[in-house]
Amino acid sequence: MSENIQIESALRNRIDSGKKALVVYITGGLGDDWTQTMHSVIDAGADVVEIGIPFSDPVMDGPIIQMANDSSIGSGSTPVTILNDLREESPAAPLAVMTYYNLAYRMGHERFASSLALAGISGCILPDLPLEEFEIWSEAAVSSKIETILLAAPTTPDERLVQICARSSGFVYAVGLLGVTGMRSELADSAIEIASRLKNVTTKPVLVGVGIGSPEQAVKACEVSDGVIVGSAVVQEMINGSSPEKVGELVSTFRVALDKNC
């Protein structure tokens, strides 16, 4: 079992050194060498890796991650196989899973939380579990020392942002645009706006995700935020069948751009 490093402290290490944090999303079980890809992404400078556990009905995801989901499930991946794969590994950065609530609900909150911990995972993101429904999961997560990262959206009113920041652990996930995951030609203005609104109400790390598809967009989002989450761009590379090294090269273009320009 890998060492259980706290997500927030890993991000703070980067941020306190005057740099911007980089979280990279990869789809669990996508390709035989997906755990190698995870290591390669960490070597390339990801501070935290999000492992997507595929769900049949991912309403917050666009076509790229949907395709990756289908492909992973089609090759026999289940939450159990993905977590088992991770138990064999000792990644040099903390991990968070991103999945949908029904997988936790089905396994049982406590069992799901403890199986994440057993697989060396530090955090969890459930994009269809809003604040109002969060309590039952939160208790199980806390008792297994899992940090649950909550999402804040451009539509979220100010007073609700405060509540979300208070309950989120690890970091606050600022949804950069109105829409689902996927690459866009330009960074949405809403990415800067939501990051600023969050920075005004919290001292927790604020990272922008959804719609960050290029190093230039990452740099721009980091004008205000503490870092970014990059998903679809990386997963597209995995879908293309790129080697773990090649995926790592893509991630380093983000790392280099952030280190140089922010």
Add this chain to the structure above:
Amino acid sequence: MSLKNPNEKGRFGPFGGRYIPETLVPACHELEKSFVEAWADDSFREELDALLSDYAGRPSPVTECLNLSDELNCRLLLKREDLNHTGSHKINNVLGQALLAKRMGKKRLVAETGAGQHGVATATAAALLNLECCVYMGEVDVKRQELNVFRMKLLGAEVRSVESGSKTLKDAVNDAMRDWVATVEESYYCLGSVMGPHPYPWMVRTFHEVIGTEARMQCEEILGTTPDVVCACVGGGSNAIGIFSGFVDSDAELIGVEPAGGAAIGRGVPGVVHGMESFLMQDEFGQVLEAESISAGLDYPGVGPEHSYLSSTGRARYESVTDDEVIEAFQLLSRSEGLIPALEPAHALAWISREREYLAGKTVLLNLSGRGDKDVGQMMEILNV
């Protein structure tokens, strides 16, 4: 006493709730507030009532089936939702929601559809109220319901074919929700059944309570009392909850009939998808299973949360029928009463036909939720005519 309202968290007992991306949470809060205000506003209710009567043709009659009653040895009544404008009960909900969308200042309706009945109804209301309309429909359903696709286009709607997952209603809901996440400021999600996040199950039920209210009075007139059994098909469950609402406080036995290949209550366990906690067909890991039914309108692995609640309390009972039984029932009603039913309510009749011994001598009210014109092409192929 009628059906209970959900609690402040949108729950019917343990079922319901609001499991949606944060982006949509404020929209659901706004919708709930707008619906509550509108429903308390006499002018909104009057406008809706006027549309339901002068445009949609309400009240729908109750027809006593003299021939079939003889054959089945029970007294069978049909609530004729098939006679509504657009050919099904769906128009009740859609007119309510479209008026609400207009009141909220929204410019565009987004909807999912299975058989196309809800899509056609939404496209109709959009045309009437001068709103844009975009309907998501699974690729499989686009093929088996091509007439309804053409109808929607004729009415000015855009129909988007959904090619992900099972390419049926479940995936159409996913894509409609993704559209809503991206366009929440200008779009109104016009959900077609008593499912989804709070307040939809409650609001859609409220718009369909007119079915039960009318049927209760009509039964009093015809039977002098309430029927022994009230029966309706259940996919998401909107027509069933509509008719149940009129009889939940009576002695009538309430029967919901699911397709064997999409029996969320019959074969599922509680789960969370499409914004709600309810019975759901899923595998041991929580992946949602694909439903398989002859009827595109019932081809859904979940069910509205209030049905899960009514099942758990025992107030309603849920049974399932096979596609073959449905094909028989479809022909039975056509031949014996001169009424070609939609495949969806043919499920309810299939149960009645199968249970004729149990129902002998009883009075049975069936909600004939839609007419069968849309299914005639599919039945031609199935029957090799």
